Amino acid sequence: MSFADKYEAVIGLEVHAQLATASKLFCGDSTAFGAAPNTHVSAITLGHPGTLPMTNKKAVEYAIKMGLACHCEIERYNYFARKNYFYPDLPKGYQVSQHTTPICKGGYVMIKTETGNRDIQLNRIHLEEDAGKSIHDIEEDYTCVDYNRAGTPLIEIVTEPDLHTADEAYQYVTEVRRLVRWLGICDGNMEEGSLRCDANVSVRLKGETKLGTKVEVKNLNSIRNVKRAIEYEITRMINLLEKGERIIQQTRSFDASTDTTFAIRDKEEANDYRYFPEPDLSPFHLSESFIQNIQEAQPALPYELQEKYKVAGLSEYDAAQLCTEKEISDYYNKVIKHTTHYKAAANWINGPLRQHVNDAKITFDQLQLSPLQLVALIQMVEDGKVNFSVASQRILPVLIGNEELTPLEVATEMNLLQTSNSSEIENWIDEVIKNMPDKVTEYKRGKKGLIGLFVGEVKKRSKGKADPKAVTDLLQQKLNA
Template identity: 60%
Template sequence: MATHPEYEIVVGLEVHAQLLTHSKLFCGDSIAFGAEPNTQVSPITLAHPGTLPLMNKSAIELAIKIGLACNCRIEQQNYFARKNYFYPDLPKGYQISQHTTPICVGGFVPVQTEAGKKNVRLNRIHMEEDAGKSLHDIDDANTAVDYNRAGTPLVEIVTEPDISSSDEAFAYLTELRKMVRYLDVCDGNMEEGSMRCDANVSVRKKGDTALGTKVEVKNLNSIRNVKRAIDFEAERLINLLEKGEPIKQQTRSFDAGNGTTFAIRDKEDADDYRYFADPDLTPFNLDAGYINGIRASLPALHTERIARYMSEWQLPEYDATVITEEKDFADYFEQICTYTGNYKAAANWMLGPVKSWLNEQNGNIINFPVTPATLAAIIKCVDDGLLNFSSASSRLFNLVLQQPNTAPEQLAREHNLVQQSDAGELEPIIDAVLQKFAAKVEEYKKGKKGLLGLFVGEVVKQSKGKADPKKTNEILLEKLK
């Protein structure tokens, strides 16, 4: 803490990630986002008497994928338990969870901050079903309940108290969200609630080994808000200690409007949820062959891609890191590289014109109208000297966006964009420029060699952007001897 350097923050995060299955954890009801309230429910979701759950195999596979990517040990002997507590949006009066017997144990997520590299250790990853959603703004006198979300399959990813700053928390969540998106196990959309975070925050004097009294800030819905909540809560706790006031173990919520937290309820040292094995669900065993089959199916994660782009394609670390921020963006880049060997040019186009267009359109690469093969054809036009990058990016690119099914070379010729590289065409323009800047020519001959760029620029301008800068440079050097 900058204002209190004698203190340190200790943070543990609990992330609930909604698994990308088509149906709920124990029945066939849809989990699609945005449906009308209480339209994706059945007697099983609503816990009608006599109904029985049936396990979703896809959810188990997705949970194992996350565990393997996070370097966890996969528990082969598994069962689900009932976690008993009453809440209006919990139809059964209990939640089916693996809290006491997680499917994934231990593991870590590597993070990088300005302070350096660090492995954030995990305690566990377990599966459970989600509750419904209480709505307090529908009716002035009553709380409404939407059970569409009830039964949605989740994994809860729980860290050890390893995080020592809000920056580390930000880096961890950013890394985790990239990971689940690359694995295609969760869309990571915190605004829609498919990824939610609870932060357990405590502070202590540097050098102390005992953990301080913690508070839990619930249901943070953006990575930025997690960082803000940790910063505010750490400052609040330190101020209490400095005043000699006790810290209550509380559950708190975060007000994103003013950046503060507020108490929801005091929390005892332990909650008695009376866990016991669910009698309606049989234990399930995962053999080594099944786990290894899932391991073999894992895609290359962003960290692996960064290393490959740098070693095999000689891209700078910055280019490789930015390209791999989003899996779909990296997939598109790799498709371009199947059509061209100019990997650096492909990276420049992705990080330049393509990214600028996506930002202007607030779009996603999935909806980009130009195919990777066509973008590679634009790169070839530049590599072959048909036109320079400036003309290609400012003029040809826009034409291709309007007519994505027409070959870039054809568009360049139709719109008179092909650059002049014939000496016979360039020399009259160059002679006119040298005559226009006769005084500058004399300065150049006296040693101001930097003026060459002025002459080249003027020739390109006079040719309306069509002069080949490289050829122009060669002719100018010859004439200026």
């Protein structure tokens, strides 16, 4: 029996998403990334005595947006609490968070697995402020501290212990990142720390209902590292149990250079934090109309749009590709307002346009090709005025960045419009047949697959202007005569 058949992993994830507000959770200090150290701080960020924090309304809205997208119950009566612990990068000596009243309760995030869709159950989503950042590689003998990040609003999205494989964790964090970007509440940039993940991992014998001793792996800064760290921990813990050794509850960190984790401290229990209500912040009540207004402004979510696109005739794959980013879906929706060629529009967006966007390192909302230009280009191909190859390789590059031009103008100027003139096509075909006597003989002897070669040669001679269908029909007539 393999260990995989004998043991089951139980995983809970805590994802911290930095909210994309202009100012911090309790004061007006900027949240912009990349400023010189300790320039986005004030007396409130630094927790000076006598300062009075005030709650950022936009951060509350963003937390509710995520809660609604995750099917959570929104808590109407909220207050903040002090979470007491000391690290050098925590300027107040405590963190302001939510404890007994998270703003969002329950809910789930749907992920796709090899066996189908699965709803990962959430425990809560709560608001809190971020800490600063300790930097260990500037001074040889000292640790430097940058408080710019301190006080930045976060939501912490906490699952139940409801995941069982590293791959499920990978899919879950991928979906959470897509959701926060889709809603516009976080840029999801794990490299800059705007999205961070902690993983709680335990293992138990299959069939057991009691959870095993858990280990928390902190501050995983890429989705790939989430998967690798969990895979390592599962293997490490199973090996300990197989050798009859005890698993110690502790906090660990991940070393991406060796794909291993290492202990950094014994794990604190919740009561070690000595939570109590934040005395400088009054509770806040959410009215029904406030929540309703946020709900009405919510965009259609990815899974809703995927179903809509499939109803319109797109494949599962095409629909999923259009919904990887909201900017792509928004662009597609603008295009199909003006055409019923839904599949062709998807092919263009998932193909040449996505390639251009990736190569240019931009997003679809920065694409300098108007939806109406794409609609006209699609229609030209559908009408047989140009083929897809000419349209994508020669016309499209001219259109991008020149939104005043039409595809027809470009095709006419470049002499690219296809011709169905039989006499003109016949001349090209006669030249090809004359220059390829050996292939003609092979074709007549039964190698009918060579028809594609002849069509390609005519295409070259015509510089893409010959209508492929007319070419094929006329070639077959001549070769089969």
